[in-house]
Amino acid sequence: xxxxxxxxxxxxxxxxxxxxxxxxxxxxxxxxxxxxxxxxxxxxxxxxxxxxxxxxxxxxxxxxxxxxxxxxxxxxxxxxxxxxxxxxxxxxxxxxxxxxxxxxxxxxxxxxxxxxxxxxxxxxxxxxxxxxxxxxxxxxxxxxxxxxxxxxxxxxxxxxxxxxxxxxxxxxxxxxxxxxxxxxxxxxxxxxxxxxxxxxxxxxxxxxxxxxxxxxxxxxxxxxxxxxxxxxxxxxxxxxxxxxxxxxx
Numbered sequence: 001x002x003x004x005x006x007x008x009x010x011x012x013x014x015x016x017x018x019x020x021x022x023x024x025x026x027x028x029x030x031x032x033x034x035x036x037x038x039x040x041x042x043x044x045x046x047x048x049x050x051x052x053x054x055x056x057x058x059x060x061x062x063x064x065x066x067x068x069x070x071x072x073x074x075x076x077x078x079x080x081x082x083x084x085x086x087x088x089x090x091x092x093x094x095x096x097x098x099x100x101x102x103x104x105x106x107x108x109x110x111x112x113x114x115x116x117x118x119x120x121x122x123x124x125x126x127x128x129x130x131x132x133x134x135x136x137x138x139x140x141x142x143x144x145x146x147x148x149x150x151x152x153x154x155x156x157x158x159x160x161x162x163x164x165x166x167x168x169x170x171x172x173x174x175x176x177x178x179x180x181x182x183x184x185x186x187x188x189x190x191x192x193x194x195x196x197x198x199x200x201x202x203x204x205x206x207x208x209x210x211x212x213x214x215x216x217x218x219x220x221x222x223x224x225x226x227x228x229x230x231x232x233x234x235x236x237x238x239x240x241x242x243x244x245x246x247x248x249x
């Protein structure tokens with residue numbers, strides 16, 4: 001199987017068409033994502049919310065090509081990645097997609113600049129120190145290039161993780177609970193950074209349980225039992241919390 005590309009450029013960074021993801025078989029089967037149709041806009045920040053077990057992270061993993069879908073299609077821009085071979089998916093994720101998770105996943109023995117440069121090495125590129133440091137400067141860590149993770153706060157480590165995700169200039173940044181392990185001050189700094197990235201045209205898809213974090217996004221999608229049950233644009237934290245609470249009942 002190979003990656004295929006459509007002839008017409010879409011306005012969506014990622015599109016899901018009839019996507020389902022099922023774990024287990026028979027009576028024990030769990031439909032984590034259930035026949036979802038969703039367009040995630042290019043150049044915008046979309047937050048995905050829902051009760052625990054609603055399928056938020058599974059939806060993100062399917063959209064990013066980290067998990068295979070059981071039915072439906074996933075398109076990254078105009079590229080259908082549904083039937084791509086593993087090697088092709090690896091190349092695509094390395095060159096066109098960035099990932100940030102709740103756990104920073106930094107290598108403790110490496111400096112910040114060495115961690116940021118890691119995605120460039122498997123692609124056969126020779127990381128330029130000036131380029132790596134420019135990315136660190138863009139997340140406010142120009143003075144932490146030679147520091148190791150243990151010498152940085154949680155918020156600083158997450159910003160290093162964002163810089164690492166952005167060094168390949170990805171089309172889409174996927175973030176799974178990026179502020180979940182941070183205190184309120186560090187979380188605000190990370191969200192400010194993501195807001196600035198979105199304002200600059202970066203496409204972002206973020207899973208979060210935090211209404212305050214979701215309210216920083218351009219739009220919110222609410223899931224329950226693997227299905228999209230609600231959408232919201234431009235709501236404040238209270239409105240987001242009320243919507244979320246309504247679907248947790």
